[in-house]
Amino acid sequence: MDRASDASLKSYAGVGGFVASRRHPAFAWIGVILVALALIALPFALATIGTAWVRITNLAILFVFLALGLNIVVGFAGLLDLGYIAFYAVGAYVYALLASPHFNLHLPFWAILPLGAAVACMFGVLLGAPTLKLRGDYLAIVTLGFGEIIRIFLNNLSQPVNITNGPQGVTLIDPFRIGTINFRNTDTFAGLAFTGPIKYYYLLLVVLVVVIVINLRLQDSRIGRAWEAIREDEVAARAMGINTRNMKLLAFAMGASFGGIAGGMFSAMQGFISPESFILVESIMVLAMVVLGGMGNIWGVILGALLLSFAPEVLRYTVEPVQRAMFGRMLVEPEVIRMLLFGFALVLMMLFRPAGILPSATRKRELEGGRTNGVQGAAPR
Amino acid sequence: MTTTSALPAESPGASLLVGEGISKRFGGVQALADVSFDIRRGEIYGLIGPNGAGKTTLFNVLTGIYAPDGGRFTFDGQPLGGQKPNDVAARGIARTFQNIRLFANLSALENVMIGRHVRTRAGVFGAMLRNARTLAEERDIERRSYELLDYVGVAARANDLARHLPYGDQRRLEIARALATDPKLLALDEPAAGMNATETASLSKLLRAIREGGTTILLIEHDMKLVMSLCDRVLVLDYGKKIAEGVAADVQKDPAVVAAYLGGDVALHLKGT
Numbered sequence: 034m035d036r037a038s039d040a041s042l043k044s045y046a047g048v049g050g051f052v053a054s055r056r057h058p059a060f061a062w063i064g065v066i067l068v069a070l071a072l073i074a075l076p077f078a079l080a081t082i083g084t085a086w087v088r089i090t091n092l093a094i095l096f097v098f099l100a101l102g103l104n105i106v107v108g109f110a111g112l113l114d115l116g117y118i119a120f121y122a123v124g125a126y127v128y129a130l131l132a133s134p135h136f137n138l139h140l141p142f143w144a145i146l147p148l149g150a151a152v153a154c155m156f157g158v159l160l161g162a163p164t165l166k167l168r169g170d171y172l173a174i175v176t177l178g179f180g181e182i183i184r185i186f187l188n189n190l191s192q193p194v195n196i197t198n199g200p201q202g203v204t205l206i207d208p209f210r211i212g213t214i215n216f217r218n219t220d221t222f223a224g225l226a227f228t229g230p231i232k233y234y235y236l237l238l239v240v241l242v243v244v245i246v247i248n249l250r251l252q253d254s255r256i257g258r259a260w261e262a263i264r265e266d267e268v269a270a271r272a273m274g275i276n277t278r279n280m281k282l283l284a285f286a287m288g289a290s291f292g293g294i295a296g297g298m299f300s301a302m303q304g305f306i307s308p309e310s311f312i313l314v315e316s317i318m319v320l321a322m323v324v325l326g327g328m329g330n331i332w333g334v335i336l337g338a339l340l341l342s343f344a345p346e347v348l349r350y351t352v353e354p355v356q357r358a359m360f361g362r363m364l365v366e367p368e369v370i371r372m373l374l375f376g377f378a379l380v381l382m383m384l385f386r387p388a389g390i391l392p393s394a395t396r397k398r399e400l401e402g403g404r405t406n407g408v409q410g411a412a413p414r
Numbered sequence: 415m416t417t418t419s420a421l422p423a424e425s426p427g428a429s430l431l432v433g434e435g436i437s438k439r440f441g442g443v444q445a446l447a448d449v450s451f452d453i454r455r456g457e458i459y460g461l462i463g464p465n466g467a468g469k470t471t472l473f474n475v476l477t478g479i480y481a482p483d484g485g486r487f488t489f490d491g492q493p494l495g496g497q498k499p500n501d502v503a504a505r506g507i508a509r510t511f512q513n514i515r516l517f518a519n520l521s522a523l524e525n526v527m528i529g530r531h532v533r534t535r536a537g538v539f540g541a542m543l544r545n546a547r548t549l550a551e552e553r554d555i556e557r558r559s560y561e562l563l564d565y566v567g568v569a570a571r572a573n574d575l576a577r578h579l580p581y582g583d584q585r586r587l588e589i590a591r592a593l594a595t596d597p598k599l600l601a602l603d604e605p606a607a608g609m610n611a612t613e614t615a616s617l618s619k620l621l622r623a624i625r626e627g628g629t630t631i632l633l634i635e636h637d638m639k640l641v642m643s644l645c646d647r648v649l650v651l652d653y654g655k656k657i658a659e660g661v662a663a664d665v666q667k668d669p670a671v672v673a674a675y676l677g678g679d680v681a682l683h684l685k686g687t
Binding site: 247250251254 | 479499500503520529530534537538541555591592
């Protein structure tokens with residue numbers, strides 16, 4: 034029976050080389066240390082410009098979480114989800130309701146965050162289960178509807194029993210606390226002032242590293258390959274014994290959990306949430322981050338999220354002074370310019386880098402398919 | 415064939431897959447009508463018939479892509495009814511497709527590694543934690559996949575995209591991917607289609623080697639030379655009905671088979687002469 038034994042074991046070069054080639058030890062570690070130092074120093078550098086910039090950075094990191102979570106669903110498993118922000122909302126509300134005067138509950142964050150992830154995960158399965166047979170446009174429409182349903186529920190669940198407090202939202206949400214360290218206050222360690230946002234920044238940085246590692250590992254695993262197989266050819270994937278139903282649900286659940294955790298942290302950082310924060314445009318924004326950066330490529334998705342998070346803020350702070358200097362008054366609102374540049378960027382992207390700024394190897398091949406045009410021609414034997 | 419000593423408890427010649435009265439209808443078309451057959455362990459079983467005879471439909475019903483309207487399969491002593499394609503693969507039936515369905519944008523190696531999915535266990539937590547067991551399993555998947563690529567003869571192109579492989583190699587890669595699921599029955603849908611004589615000869619060698627390794631093969635094929643030289647027994651379908659089953663040489667002479675392939679009149683003429 035053992036086919037392995039009679040197959041000759043010649044070409045083995047690639048087996049170990051795959052892992053080994055990833056790091057040229059010395060260079061890689063110096064690089065990692067430099068980047069780490071830069072990231073550790075970053076909030077203090079930003080704080081000299083203004084604490085607002087630390088907050089903006091924190092929100093950008095939250096969007097990186099969201100984009101990475103959505104990337105599991107869209108990039109890995111190939112399921113177009115237009116209602117992803119709903120899971121962010123679920124996570125945010127779970128945290129808000131369990132750590133605020135609204136119900137007079139003040140549970141610690143380390144208990145609520147996993148709970149928020151679990152509830153979001155459950156909603157992920159809830160969305161996934163009825164949509165298993167849908168693909169492409171149809172799936173997009175259902176998920177879009179789902180996102181709206183969640184938002185409308187949050188808006189209206191103030192009657193007959195006040196659960197979400199409706200459009201007024203939930204206020205005075207507890208910040209994170211670790212021992213006596215409150216993430217809203219400023220503490221001074223070793224002569225450095227650690228403001229609230231700076232503390233959140235470090236926390237987010239730690240979580241970010243964990244999230245990136247999890248994503249990289251998922252992609253390069255049995256599960257990640259199963260997702261890729263489903264994206265490439267669902268019929269063949271099933272014929273190869275992949276339980277496509279479970280794998281799709283898993284993709285929805287994993288993506289949703291990331292959204293849930295990001296939502297919980299958003300709640301704690303902002304101290305106030307309302308349904309306004311979870312509108313359709315936010316879903317589309319996260320999807321745009323994934324697509325712009327490069328669907329399926331974790332580093333591309335991170336880049337996309339950072340670009341689209343920072344760009345509007347940079348514009349907000351530059352458009353007005355520039356116009357005043359040039360014309361003496363403000364002609365065009367930053368918001369308008371933002372949308373203009375946004376559309377322009379998307380057009381440029383579609384023209385020059387259709388697979389995203391940092392495309393995943395697979396997507397790149399797919400979109401360049403026209404040039405090599407498959408198999409028929411090439412048969413050098 | 416008595417070369418199947420590698421199967422201890424399972425005596426060669428005993429039934430591996432039995433189909434009884436399999437029927438499938440698409441609207442007004444009776445694609446399969448009451449088809450019965452019996453595939454024995456360790457044999458290469460041919461499934462032939464003119465275009466539209468229902469061969470691929472039988473494959474699809476067998477592998478769970480369609481549910482049969484009537485009849486039942488018994489595989490390896492257990493019923494195989496109404497199971498999903500992935501369950502059928504888990505039971506030990508692997509297939510290839512008439513119009514190659516590789517994961518075109520993944521490498522040849524990745525294609526085969528995906529075939530190992532059903533025989534491996536690592537889940538989300540294994541993937542996230544990368545514990546010793548998961549790592550060992552990953553190494554095992556990669557090693558086995560290289561072996562299979564080597565076995566079918568495409569190891570040199572392990573890192574090429576599946577769709578950049580020459581046509582013959584794609585066919586072979588699909589076989590390697592199917593073998594990665596450790597099948598008891600390997601179902602091949604026209605593996606020699608579009609191959610030249612040299613490629614067909616080497617495919618024939620590969621299929622023999624797979625059978626010697628203890629895997630039973632079910633083969634749809636139009637290349638009669640290949641079928642006659644390779645298959646122990648064949649089943650002939652025409653318009654969804656079984657018209658003959660038996661040893662290849664006998665079936666070839668069967669008037670009903672000749673009629674199906676050449677048209678009734680010709681068969682009558684042949685009979686007359």
